[in-house]
Amino acid sequence: MIAADTIARLKAAAGAGGWSEDAGEIAPLLVEWRDKYHGATPLLLKPNSVEAVAAIVKVCAETRTPIVPQGGNTGLVGGQVPQGQVLLSLRRLNQVRNVDALGNTMTLEAGVILAEAQKAADDAGRLFPMSLASEGSATIGGLISTNAGGTGVLAYGNMRELVLGLEAVLPDGRVWRGLSGLRKDNTGYDLKQIFIGAEGTLGVVTAATVKLFAKPAATETAFVAVPNVEAAVALLRFAQERAGSVTGFELIPRIGLEFVLKHVPGARDPLNAPHPWYVLIEISLHAGEAAGVAGDLLADAATQGLIADGTVAQSKAQAQALWKLREEVSGAQKPEGGSIKHDVSVPVSSIPAFIARATAAVAAIAPGARPVPFGHIGDGNIHFNISQPAGADTAQFLARWDEVSRVVHDIVVHEFAGSISAEHGVGQMKVDEIVRYKSAEAIDTMRAIKRALDPSNIMNPGKVVRA
Ligand SMILES: Cc1cc2nc3c(=O)[nH]c(=O)nc-3n(C[C@H](O)[C@H](O)[C@H](O)COP(=O)(O)OP(=O)(O)OC[C@H]3O[C@@H](n4cnc5c(N)ncnc54)[C@H](O)[C@@H]3O)c2cc1C
Structure with missing residues (x-):
């Protein structure tokens, strides 16, 4: 409960037009993309100057009032969702x-x-x-x-x-x-x-x-089918040797493409026959470099047995359509029911073994569940999402989130020396989970930094590391 005079001071610090108590305006800021976290706040602050942000935080420091910063509210670990704290939106600070x-x-x-x-x-x-x-x-x-x-x-x-x-x-x-x-x-x-x-x-x-x-003079985008994940990793190194500037390299499993084809209007399979795995490749060319690099790469890769089929976009619209197939993989899982998500990384050379191992482990504990491992294979970052068994009860499946994640995260860390959060962060979702997997020395050092900078624990409390 925040004292009325503190609320009044925060409003004054935010200035005219810099705050809101309108439930309709605040409501969308309290739920996030996955609908996993639902928040609450007594006050939305939306300053439009650095001075106003500083004045707000000064009031919070003096009154020990916790505050949660928020930008676009696209975070996937609940870090931006307040649980009763003041919500500080930075969207109006937009110059x-x-x-x-x-x-x-x-x-x-x-x-x-x-x-x-x-x-x-x-x-x-x-x-x-x-x-x-x-x-x-x-x-x-x-x-x-x-x-x-x-x-x-x-x-x-x-x-x-x-x-x-x-x-x-x-x-x-x-x-x-x-x-x-x-x-x-x-x-x-x-x-x-x-x-x-x-x-x-x-x-x-x-x-x-x-x-x-x-700025690249041009980009060339290819969508290729590979026989297995090993070939995808080999293709990455092959492409980097041949093509120089490989600026995108994304893995898509057949099931992910099928979800997109089924649920995204206008999506089309760019290849004639189904294949188990695909890679979306983007190559950037600088001025003076001859076009056709992606086509030559595909021809060479085919002779090496690295790819089974492939196509190169012939226009910007075609390139966008290929990228859309990749970008929609996550969203297309929603109509398939519940999905237990993992944002993990392992050494690039270990990706094939990791995917095989984690897929088998999930099959053992959740028969019928459908792994959809996809994403930034060039960085060793796989979104190891698991869609519920077709027709299963969504709530029952999602209730097993922690149990399933424990199995996947144990494999990531203990068998492949990987990370349980490659790019999405910790937020509130993994605040206890990182304590299991990071060393005591690492957690102690994080806590020491937090306490040194924020001794009253007012900045986004309960996220990342408990003070
Ligand atoms: C469809 C989709 C695809 C995505 N793809 C990717 C991807 O490929 N790679 C990836 O890394 N992420 C991805 N994300 C996650 C997300 O977009 C990123 O985490 C992004 O950086 C969050 O930005 P935001 O402005 O929405 O931050 P928010 O969600 O508003 O906040 C995220 C965190 O940052 C803090 N924060 C926000 N602004 C500030 C500030 N000014 N000062 C201090 N703290 C602040 C919040 O408190 C919170 O902890 C994806 C999300 C969606 C929905």
């Missing part, structure tokens, strides 16, 4: 402050939506390579706070590698102005990295300076 095409940097406020950030870079003749299926809603602040990955990690790195400088409101309400486009700066601890991936538990990200890249 592109600067694009420096020559310096290859761009400075954006936290609430800028990824698609708008990509466009700002594109308008300046540059590429901002972060790309994921939620890019129409996810914000820069959320992407930084979750250290988002996506499809471009293979060539450009995850968010941690794309951020050069940061501006953040500290848990005491002071503003740390660390915006810098410097590529080299070894003046002590790299503070920005503490906030990247902290999921709002150490402060509020208000702006960032990010890296830009040369």
Whole structure:
């Protein structure tokens, strides 16, 4: 219960138009994409300046009022969902402050939506390579706070590698102005990295300076069938040797494609016959490089027995249609009923063995359940989602989430030295789970950092690590 005078102070700090108690406006911000977490808040704050964010956090610090930052609300681990705390939406902090095409940097406020950030870079003749299926809603602040990955990690790195400088409101309400486009700066601890991936538990990200890249002159997109996952991994290395700039490499199982063909209007199988596995490959060409790289790659790969069939998009529309088949794999699981999700990573060379092992383990404990392992195979990141047995009771299946996850996560960590959260973060979903799998030294160090920066535990409490 938050005291009435604290609520009044928070409203004053947010300024006119900077807060809301309207249930209709707040309701969509309390549920998330998977409908797994349902939240509650006494107050929505929606400031549009860094000064207002700082004033709000200062009130929270003085009154020990917990606060939950939220960007686009596309997070998949419940980190952005308040459980009775004040909700701080950063969406109105949405200015592109600067694009420096020559310096290859761009400075954006936290609430800028990824698609708008990509466009700002594109308008300046540059590429901002972060790309994921939620890019129409996810914000820069959320992407930084979750250290988002996506499809471009293979060539450009995850968010941690794309951020050069940061501006953040500290848990005491002071503003740390660390915006810098410097590529080299070894003046002590790299503070920005503490906030990247902290999921709002150490402060509020208000702006960032990010890296830009040369815009490819063209991209070529291919959809290929591979006989097995081993061939997919071999094809990755083959493609990187032959084609140079492989900027996308995504694994799709037949069952995932079937779900998309069944549930996504307009989706078409690009190949003539069904195959057990597919890979979506994107190759970027720079000025002066001859077109046709993807076609040559497919021909060579076929002679090596790495691919069984394949097609290269002949137009931008065709490329988009192929990408849509990949991007809809997750959404197309929804009409199939309950799905137990895992966002895991293992060494790339271990992916075939991991998928085989985890699939067999799931079959043993949940006969009829349908694994749909897909995703960023080039980064070793598999979304090992498991759809319920056809026709089974959804609630009963989902009630087994923790039991099934324990089996999958044990295999990931104990047999393959992998991670139980590759790119989505910890949020509230895995806050206890990471204690099982990370070392005591790692958890103690995380807690020490949390207590040092946020001694009153007001920043997104109960997420990532318990104080
Ligand atoms: C269809 C779909 C596809 C997706 N694909 C991918 C993918 O390929 N790769 C991937 O990595 N993720 C993916 N995601 C997950 C999600 O889009 C990312 O985690 C994204 O970075 C979240 O951004 P957001 O602005 O929506 O943040 P939110 O969901 O609003 O918040 C996420 C976390 O960041 C914190 N936070 C938000 N803004 C701030 C801020 N300014 N300061 C401090 N903390 C803040 C929140 O408290 C919360 O803990 C996908 C999600 C969906 C729905």
